[in-house]
Amino acid sequence: MVKYFVAFLVGVTSFFHSFSQELKSPNGNFKLVFALENDGTPTYQLFMKNKEIIKKSKLGLELQKDKKSLLNDFELANEVRNSFDETWKTIWGEETEIRNYYNELALTLKQNETERQIVIRFRLFNEGLGFRYEFPEQKNLTYFVVKEERTEFAMTGDHTAFWIPGDYDTQEYDYTESKLTEIRGLFKKAVTENASQKQFSDTGVQTSLMLKTANGIYINIHEAALINYSCMHLNLDDKNLVFQSHLTPDAKGNKGYLQTPCVSPWRTIIASTDARDVLASRITLNLNEPCKITNTSWIRPIKYIGVWWEMITGKSSWAYTDEVPSVHLGVTDFSKVKPNGKHAANTKHVKEYIDFAALHGFDAVLVEGWNEGWEDWFGHEKDYVFDFVTPYPDFDVKAIHEYAKSKGIKMIMHHETSGSTRNYERHLDKAFQFMKANGYEAAKTGYVGNILPLGEHHYSQSILNHYQYVIEKAADYKIMINAHEAVRPTGICRTYPNMIGNESARGTEFQAFGGSKANHTTVLPFTRLIGGPMDYTPGIFEMDIAKLNPNNNSHVNATLANQLGLYVVMYSPLQMAADLPDNYNRFLDAFQFIKDVPVEWATTKYLEAEPGYYVTIARKDKKSNNWYVGNSNGYNSRAASVNLDFLEKGKKYEAIIYSDAENTDYKTNPQAYKITKHKVNNKTKLSLITPAGGGFAIQIKEIK
Numbered sequence: 001m002v003k004y005f006v007a008f009l010v011g012v013t014s015f016f017h018s019f020s021q022e023l024k025s026p027n028g029n030f031k032l033v034f035a036l037e038n039d040g041t042p043t044y045q046l047f048m049k050n051k052e053i054i055k056k057s058k059l060g061l062e063l064q065k066d067k068k069s070l071l072n073d074f075e076l077a078n079e080v081r082n083s084f085d086e087t088w089k090t091i092w093g094e095e096t097e098i099r100n101y102y103n104e105l106a107l108t109l110k111q112n113e114t115e116r117q118i119v120i121r122f123r124l125f126n127e128g129l130g131f132r133y134e135f136p137e138q139k140n141l142t143y144f145v146v147k148e149e150r151t152e153f154a155m156t157g158d159h160t161a162f163w164i165p166g167d168y169d170t171q172e173y174d175y176t177e178s179k180l181t182e183i184r185g186l187f188k189k190a191v192t193e194n195a196s197q198k199q200f201s202d203t204g205v206q207t208s209l210m211l212k213t214a215n216g217i218y219i220n221i222h223e224a225a226l227i228n229y230s231c232m233h234l235n236l237d238d239k240n241l242v243f244q245s246h247l248t249p250d251a252k253g254n255k256g257y258l259q260t261p262c263v264s265p266w267r268t269i270i271a272s273t274d275a276r277d278v279l280a281s282r283i284t285l286n287l288n289e290p291c292k293i294t295n296t297s298w299i300r301p302i303k304y305i306g307v308w309w310e311m312i313t314g315k316s317s318w319a320y321t322d323e324v325p326s327v328h329l330g331v332t333d334f335s336k337v338k339p340n341g342k343h344a345a346n347t348k349h350v351k352e353y354i355d356f357a358a359l360h361g362f363d364a365v366l367v368e369g370w371n372e373g374w375e376d377w378f379g380h381e382k383d384y385v386f387d388f389v390t391p392y393p394d395f396d397v398k399a400i401h402e403y404a405k406s407k408g409i410k411m412i413m414h415h416e417t418s419g420s421t422r423n424y425e426r427h428l429d430k431a432f433q434f435m436k437a438n439g440y441e442a443a444k445t446g447y448v449g450n451i452l453p454l455g456e457h458h459y460s461q462s463i464l465n466h467y468q469y470v471i472e473k474a475a476d477y478k479i480m481i482n483a484h485e486a487v488r489p490t491g492i493c494r495t496y497p498n499m500i501g502n503e504s505a506r507g508t509e510f511q512a513f514g515g516s517k518a519n520h521t522t523v524l525p526f527t528r529l530i531g532g533p534m535d536y537t538p539g540i541f542e543m544d545i546a547k548l549n550p551n552n553n554s555h556v557n558a559t560l561a562n563q564l565g566l567y568v569v570m571y572s573p574l575q576m577a578a579d580l581p582d583n584y585n586r587f588l589d590a591f592q593f594i595k596d597v598p599v600e601w602a603t604t605k606y607l608e609a610e611p612g613y614y615v616t617i618a619r620k621d622k623k624s625n626n627w628y629v630g631n632s633n634g635y636n637s638r639a640a641s642v643n644l645d646f647l648e649k650g651k652k653y654e655a656i657i658y659s660d661a662e663n664t665d666y667k668t669n670p671q672a673y674k675i676t677k678h679k680v681n682n683k684t685k686l687s688l689i690t691p692a693g694g695g696f697a698i699q700i701k702e703i704k
């Protein structure tokens with residue numbers, strides 16, 4: 001309900017030219033100052049409790065040569081102020097209701113020479129700022145091409161940053177923690193350690209960018225509602241400590257094709273002296289449009305297992321044969337080629353997964369490698385790579401559908417596009433119709449390899465429009481989408497809650513590709529998850545990958561208890577139990593937590609948080625009075641303190657604690673854990689030792 005909505009217009013003229021405009025957050029903690037420089041360049045500056053946190057920073061856009069840029073020569077033509085306070089209901093999320101509460105200042109700027117107008121809209125929340133550019137319909141500005149957005153974020157000092165290299169095609173990096181001035185020196189190492197593609201400079205980083213000042217102020221920079229625009233990276237001017245927006249180019253080097261009326265995404269700055277407030281902020285969701293899907297009854301959180309980890313580890317294969325079919329899809333007769341004997345997506349094996357899912361109360365089973373095309377799926381820039389409707393000869397779609405149905409299990413479709421966005425769009429309707437006909441409600445999509453059309457990037461405007469097209473088309477078919485390798489989310493799941501998952505960061509798969517840093521999941525909530533949930537795929541119980549595939553020496557850099565904690569720490573309405581059923585059968589008492597943990601939450605409390613070091617989160621089940629607590633710990637062993645004061649006063653509870661044992665070591669003894677039970681209430685304070693790479697999970701059940 002909108003509590004109040006005040007708008008007043010102030011007609012202003014060039015009289016205001018040298019004046020600055022101020023805006024305060026509803027609680028007065030934040031102050032934004034907007035000013036025009038003498039040459040008419042717009043600037044902003046941000047204060048938190050009277051401390052400057054973003055120094056005076058320029059705003060504007062550089063346009064391609066045929067147009068004068070939108071950088072300077074502006075005067076203030078109008079200003080509009082609003083206050084907004086609305087509480088909206090989530091379809092799914094970390095809580096059932098979210099308050100959207102801000103003060104707004106919209107400034108219309110007129111460019112003297114061209115008489116063009118732009119609006120810069122600021123929304124100041126109690127946790128930070130959002131602002132965007134708006135381009136109204138007007139005589140002198142209809143079509144324009146962006147050469148570069150010139151938004152600055154001027155830092156007040158040499159802050160600590162948790163960063164990944166600016167790359168137009170992947171976010172699948174470990175994070176580096178360093179001072180801003182150290183980024184340049186560490187850049188090459190950060191790139192070569194990872195499967196990177198194109199970086200634009202030696203100080204270019206991706207958002208969401210997490211920063212910490214020497215005075216203990218946490219600052220997060222990201223974007224919201226990235227639609228029909230290019231993804232923003234940040235380029236650091238490391239002499240002046242100023243981040244400059246850097247948009248992802250297309251094949252021609254352009255950054256965006258716009259037509260008025262239109263808007264840019266929101267640029268967001270969340271700040272607090274308490275890191276937990278960064279996790280609790282809902283600025284990103286609030287800056288997105290309300291849900292556009294009228295009937296959402298078909299959208300529901302899912303806990304799933306998958307015919308997946310065995311291929312990721314190299315134990316099995318996606319491909320049916322080791323022969324490379326010489327012709328493109330639809331012509332090869334797969335029944336005549338020699339099977340490689342490692343094809344996991346076969347009817348018999350899939351039924352075993354369905355049995356396991358049904359036995360342990362999962363909602364769904366994902367199967368990858370079910371369809372023709374995996375023999376030469378990437379690395380060859382093959383356009384017509386998959387058709388998304390033709391199963392391999394050993395995968396009986398109808399039989400599997402019927403079997404799953406009889407067991408109350410849904411199947412999750414897999415659509416690996418291999419980066420060929422054109423080919424996917426070509427087949428999309430038929431692919432979705434095929435899903436509906438065979439009982440699939442959700443698809444995991446993927447964009448491995450170079451984007452086709454060649455020269456485009458995973459994060460350029462036209463490819464972002466492809467991801468958006470898939471989400472909206474899927475909504476027409478009542479299909480949920482979990483996109484891997486697509487652009488990192490920016491809160492669009494508020495508008496399209498059928499976007500139930502995204503990878504778009506370094507997920508668990510990298511634990512089988514050489515391993516990830518042991519503190520990775522203490523950084524992700526502050527970076528990747530600021531934009532929306534991640535299909536991180538936790539739950540690995542066997543850390544020694546050679547046990548699955550003797551040719552793979554990778555080690556999972558986490559303890560078993562840490563893996564359990566991730567079901568609470570890494571919020572997602574789509575949670576996978578990623579390991580093989582065999583590995584769960586070895587540790588059924590620990591597996592119990594994965595079975596019990598919900599995927600739908602009523603509310604969330606952030607108990608402890610320090611990016612790169614530890615995160616402890618408590619969430620209340622949407623369907624009961626039970627609570628779940630999760631912790632992920634970085635490299636320093638520590639005692640986590642868990643204050644249960646969020647429990648209902650006067651009620652009694654039993655806590656089942658799944659924690660690391662005295663001798664747990666993420667490298668040498670990761671599977672040591674203990675399960676203890678305690679009577680607790682809202683006065684209980686628990687202290688739990690977490691070793692490097694460790695963590696814990698707690699189920700707190702109401703005793704009735």
Ligand code: NOJ
Nearest residue numbers: 368416446448484503509
């Ligand atoms: C990369 C995805 O992240 C992974 O989950 C998937 O199994 C492979 N691509 C194959 O599509």
Ligand code: CA
Nearest residue numbers: 172484485503
């Ligand atoms: Ca991936």
